[in-house]
Amino acid sequence: MAAVRRGCPCGPASPQSSSTTLQADMAKYMAKTVLLLLFCQGIHADTTTSPESDPVVTTRKAAPKGQGQVIIEELAILTPQYIELLCNLTDIPNNPPYMTGYWTKDGKEIENSEETINRNNAQYILKKTFSIQARDLGNYSCVFRENDARVTFVLQVPVMKDKRDKPVVSYIGDSVVLVCKLKHMPNTWNWYKANNTEKELINVTADPLKYKILLNGNETKLTVLNLTEAQSGKYICSAEFDIKASESQVELKVLSYTEPLKPFVAIVAEVLLLVTLICLWEKCSKPKHSSSTADDVYSEQTSKLTHDESNGVENNTTRQRKLEH
Amino acid sequence: MAQEKKKGGVLPPDGGWGWMIVAGCFVVTVCTRAVTRCISIFFVEFQMHFAKDYSGTAWIHSLVDCTTMLCAPLGSLIGNQLSCRIAVILGGFLASVGLVLSSFATSLEYLYATLGLLTGLGFALCYTPAIAMVGIYFCERKALAYGIAMSGSGIGTFILAPVVQLLIEHYSWRGALLILGGFVLNLCVCGALLRPIILKEEEACPLPVDSECGYSVKPPTLNGGPTRSAASDAKQRCFQSMQEYHFLLMPDFLVLAGSFLLLASGCSLPFVYLVPYALDVGVGHQHAAFLMSILGVIDIVGNITFGWLTDRRCLKKYRNICYMFAVGMEGLCCLFIPLLRTFVWLVPFSVLYGYFDGAYVALIPVVTSDVVGRQYLSSALGVVYFLHAVPYLVSPPIGGWLVDTTGTYTATFFLSGFALISSSLLLFSVAIIRYCQRNQKKNSLSKIPKLVSCEGKQVDYYPPKNKDLMLIIPATS
Numbered sequence: 028m029a030a031v032r033r034g035c036p037c038g039p040a041s042p043q044s045s046s047t048t049l050q051a052d053m054a055k056y057m058a059k060t061v062l063l064l065l066f067c068q069g070i071h072a073d074t075t076t077s078p079e080s081d082p083v084v085t086t087r088k089a090a091p092k093g094q095g096q097v098i099i100e101e102l103a104i105l106t107p108q109y110i111e112l113l114c115n116l117t118d119i120p121n122n123p124p125y126m127t128g129y130w131t132k133d134g135k136e137i138e139n140s141e142e143t144i145n146r147n148n149a150q151y152i153l154k155k156t157f158s159i160q161a162r163d164l165g166n167y168s169c170v171f172r173e174n175d176a177r178v179t180f181v182l183q184v185p186v187m188k189d190k191r192d193k194p195v196v197s198y199i200g201d202s203v204v205l206v207c208k209l210k211h212m213p214n215t216w217n218w219y220k221a222n223n224t225e226k227e228l229i230n231v232t233a234d235p236l237k238y239k240i241l242l243n244g245n246e247t248k249l250t251v252l253n254l255t256e257a258q259s260g261k262y263i264c265s266a267e268f269d270i271k272a273s274e275s276q277v278e279l280k281v282l283s284y285t286e287p288l289k290p291f292v293a294i295v296a297e298v299l300l301l302v303t304l305i306c307l308w309e310k311c312s313k314p315k316h317s318s319s320t321a322d323d324v325y326s327e328q329t330s331k332l333t334h335d336e337s338n339g340v341e342n343n344t345t346r347q348r349k350l351e352h
Numbered sequence: 353m354a355q356e357k358k359k360g361g362v363l364p365p366d367g368g369w370g371w372m373i374v375a376g377c378f379v380v381t382v383c384t385r386a387v388t389r390c391i392s393i394f395f396v397e398f399q400m401h402f403a404k405d406y407s408g409t410a411w412i413h414s415l416v417d418c419t420t421m422l423c424a425p426l427g428s429l430i431g432n433q434l435s436c437r438i439a440v441i442l443g444g445f446l447a448s449v450g451l452v453l454s455s456f457a458t459s460l461e462y463l464y465a466t467l468g469l470l471t472g473l474g475f476a477l478c479y480t481p482a483i484a485m486v487g488i489y490f491c492e493r494k495a496l497a498y499g500i501a502m503s504g505s506g507i508g509t510f511i512l513a514p515v516v517q518l519l520i521e522h523y524s525w526r527g528a529l530l531i532l533g534g535f536v537l538n539l540c541v542c543g544a545l546l547r548p549i550i551l552k553e554e555e556a557c558p559l560p561v562d563s564e565c566g567y568s569v570k571p572p573t574l575n576g577g578p579t580r581s582a583a584s585d586a587k588q589r590c591f592q593s594m595q596e597y598h599f600l601l602m603p604d605f606l607v608l609a610g611s612f613l614l615l616a617s618g619c620s621l622p623f624v625y626l627v628p629y630a631l632d633v634g635v636g637h638q639h640a641a642f643l644m645s646i647l648g649v650i651d652i653v654g655n656i657t658f659g660w661l662t663d664r665r666c667l668k669k670y671r672n673i674c675y676m677f678a679v680g681m682e683g684l685c686c687l688f689i690p691l692l693r694t695f696v697w698l699v700p701f702s703v704l705y706g707y708f709d710g711a712y713v714a715l716i717p718v719v720t721s722d723v724v725g726r727q728y729l730s731s732a733l734g735v736v737y738f739l740h741a742v743p744y745l746v747s748p749p750i751g752g753w754l755v756d757t758t759g760t761y762t763a764t765f766f767l768s769g770f771a772l773i774s775s776s777l778l779l780f781s782v783a784i785i786r787y788c789q790r791n792q793k794k795n796s797l798s799k800i801p802k803l804v805s806c807e808g809k810q811v812d813y814y815p816p817k818n819k820d821l822m823l824i825i826p827a828t829s
Contacts, residue, residue: 287527
């Protein structure tokens with residue numbers, strides 16, 4: 028059993044299989060919405076290929092024991108709603124007249140969810156409507172007993188993917204900007220400072236000189252001004268949705284200026300040392316040069332005389348004069 | 353001091369202290385080119401802190417590059433007037449001060465001034481004199497020495513990029529800039545290494561001089577000799593005085609300058625647009641970054657191996673041709689990019705392009721010194737890098753505009769490829785013309801000029817590269 032991206036027709040097109048739109052009713056708290064997700068069996072685990080399935084291949088994939096084809100679909104839930112989840116199993120060899128399937132939530136089988144599915148044009152469709160509230164968010168899976176393959180729907184509030192696992196570093200007296208971004212727009216953003224296990228809401232109006240919060244739809248920026256050491260710690264940005272809040276945390280470290288100054292001073296000392304050494308070496312090697320160049324000069328002079336007699340004497344004298352200096 | 357000059361004053365050492373000069377130039381290249389490239393790692397931090405967008409921060413990198421190149425003639429001027437050593441030490445100090453000051457930045461404009469202008473100026477003062485010094489100290493193995501020295505930018509970027517990233521994580525961008533300022537202070541150490549040397553020809557000595565580079569040598573005179581050497585003794589300069597900028601009027605140099613302008617227009621585009629193009633055709637982020645790493649590493653390999661290759665006796669006469677070949681091949685690679693649409697095909701492109709890019713970079717100072725001669729090398733290099741400045745700055749935005757208007761990267765890469773190929777063709781056509789002219793003259797001349805090689809022991813035939821300035825020296829044995 029494989030999942031195919033929505034919008035892809037599979038096999039004999041049925042009304043349900045072709046409609047792959049996600050409808051969500053945002054207006055009311057207990058509004059009824061029907062979410063139809065169609066899953067067809069594809070050739071590969073890659074979900075974007077069209078399902079002109081090769082039976083042999085899919086059977087092979089579903090066959091290995093303990094290694095069912097596991098498809099994971101992530102769904103972002105913003106408001107409480109009813110969702111219908113549908114799994115469509117195709118291309119089973121032997122084509123038994125019926126199969127049994129059940130649903131699990133977070134790994135545990137949901138009571139009374141087991142159904143017998145009759146074969147319908149070589150397809151087995153298992154569907155169920157769930158009412159999703161804040162406490163109902165989790166991983167829902169449809170499982171066919173005869174087959175190891177399963178599809179898992181991850182129902183959760185939008186999660187901030189680009190988390191920064193390294194702490195943000197700044198200096199005393201400086202300012203720092205902390206950013207949180209999401210794909211979906213929340214109702215509002217809130218910032219908290221974590222003190223051990225407690226969260227303390229950051230109120231800009233109470234501390235206008237210390238904090239500035241910018242709310243910009245999909246992203247929010249917290250600017251902390253005039254940093255002190257005490258302001259190090261964890262900051263939590265919380266995106267409030269109707270159903271639940273999505274949180275992400277950033278750690279802030281405030282250093283004093285002496286921290287980077289230490290390597291800097293070390294490098295400057297090394298530079299001064301090297302420059303002194305090089306100058307000393309150059310001065311020391313000068314006397315060595317004077318003794319060796321004398322020999323060079325004399326050997327040069329003998330060759331010079333053969334080349335240019337007229338200048339030879341002159342140059343000899345100039346060279347000798349220089350040696351005396 | 354006179355004795356020391358005498359020892360070095362015979363011939364270019366081609367070794368000995370020369371290798372320390374190469375090491376110094378290597379570190380200079382690391383501290384200037386590699387640090388400039390690593391500045392872009394700070395952009396994300398600047399954007400977050402100053403709440404500006406990418407284009408605002410990208411100006412910093414452009415400013416540093418621009419200032420470094422535009423002020424290159426100033427660097428060679430100071431190197432001529434004072435000494436290379438003082439120029440590099442001064443430059444190192446300025447660059448370091450710029451970086452340290454920028455760690456206290458309160459606004460993006462402040463960063464433009466400290467990081468962009470001050471540090472850029474410091475780099476400019478270091479870059480040209482250090483490269484010129486390598487050319488002074490080496491003759492036989494000049495290309496290899498330059499290859500090793502120039503590989504500093506590749507190796508430096510390779511090592512510095514993760515180090516800078518680590519510094520930013522631990523100390524945030526302020527601390528990282530401060531420590532980088534300390535690191536750049538090592539330029540002063542490199543400056544201390546650049547021991548001045550007076551070469552034989554400056555003392556107007558009658559011994560067979562090295563005219564492989566083909567510059568003019570004053571015939572030894574009775575009066576000229578002692579006074580010139582005394583003047584050199586007194587000032588301890590490494591080059592001729594600055595008034596001799598007349599190499600600028602040399603036709604060969606003008607052609608070379610034109611080809612450099614075209615080269616600089618084309619060479620920076622693939623570096624900027626390879627990753628966006630790769631992402632556009634569907635290559636993953638990791639693979640695209642890997643392409644750039646391949647480019648960087650092969651660049652280093654190209655620097656050193658091509659330098660070593662063109663030092664071989666058989667290839668030395670044809671160094672110009674090798675340079676044209678490297679640039680032409682690079683242009684050809686660029687023209688093929690639009691056909692390469694998968695990662696598997698882009699890897700050989702990266703390898704080839706990186707290799708030839710490293711190759712021509714190592715040869716730029718060599719080709720320049722072949723044309724203008726050792727005396728004017730410093731000033732000429734200043735002018736060469738100055739010519740690089742404006743095309744470097746202007747071509748990436750033009751490439752970006754082409755991408756935006758045409759919707760594909762084809763036009764940009766074609767622009768780059770054609771610029772590189774025309775740069776190579778310009779030199780090639782002039783070389784052909786010279787060859788034909790020389791053949792005509794050869795038939796009319798009775799005596800063929802014999803040029804002496806670097807060691808003064810063997811006599812080699814070299815096609816005169818610079819007919820305007822070459823003095824025909826009677827063969828000595």
